Amino acid sequence: MKFILGTKENMAEYFSEDGAVVPVTIVSAPPVTIKRIFTQEKDGYDSVQVKFGKEKKEKLKEFRLKPADKVDMKEGDAIDVSSFAPGDKITVSSVSKGKGFQGVVKRHGFAGGPRTHGQKHSEREPGSIGGGLRTHVPKGMRMAGRMGSDRITQKNLQVVLVDKENNLMLVKGAVAGRRGTLVEVVAR
Numbered sequence: 001m002k003f004i005l006g007t008k009e010n011m012a013e014y015f016s017e018d019g020a021v022v023p024v025t026i027v028s029a030p031p032v033t034i035k036r037i038f039t040q041e042k043d044g045y046d047s048v049q050v051k052f053g054k055e056k057k058e059k060l061k062e063f064r065l066k067p068a069d070k071v072d073m074k075e076g077d078a079i080d081v082s083s084f085a086p087g088d089k090i091t092v093s094s095v096s097k098g099k100g101f102q103g104v105v106k107r108h109g110f111a112g113g114p115r116t117h118g119q120k121h122s123e124r125e126p127g128s129i130g131g132g133l134r135t136h137v138p139k140g141m142r143m144a145g146r147m148g149s150d151r152i153t154q155k156n157l158q159v160v161l162v163d164k165e166n167n168l169m170l171v172k173g174a175v176a177g178r179r180g181t182l183v184e185v186v187a188r
Contacts, residue, residue: 098149
């Protein structure tokens with residue numbers, strides 16, 4: 001199992017060898033240090049805890065290991081982007097952009113009401129939210145509320161290019177989040 005932490009930089013276009021244009025997300029992934037290794041015998045589960053960033057703004061993340069994964073590393077070792085290769089299938093997790101409090105048209109894709117039949121000011125209204133014999137709003141009713149800032153996991157993305165000198169990785173497609181968002185990259 002290969003894993004690393006990085007930050008989303010921006011999106012760009014990459015021209016492949018055959019001249020095709022590939023949309024990519026640039027992920028800056030400086031080397032991370034293994035802080036601690038958890039084992040089944042000692043801690044009850046297998047995982048590796050890594051340290052990302054400078055001392056003042058240090059982030060710790062833990063990657064769970066399957067019983068089949070053998071750990072060939074020890075505490076204090078560094079992991080960099082050279083462990084990945086172009087063509088690797090990866091899973092990327094990050095936090096999406098926060099959009100604040102949004103209405104039902106933007107949040108859930110409601111069409112809104114018509115301009116006719118006496119509905120002068122209710123074009124972006126949610127419509128009826130209850131009715132019948134109920135005297136409360138049913139659970140799960142789609143209404144206006146906070147949107148974004150959710151943890152998003154995207155599977156089956158592909159590594160297009162690895163630049164060891166600049167600690168960059170080009171990932172095919174879009175990765176959720178704003179520039180500077182912490183990104184977890186895992187290849188199994």
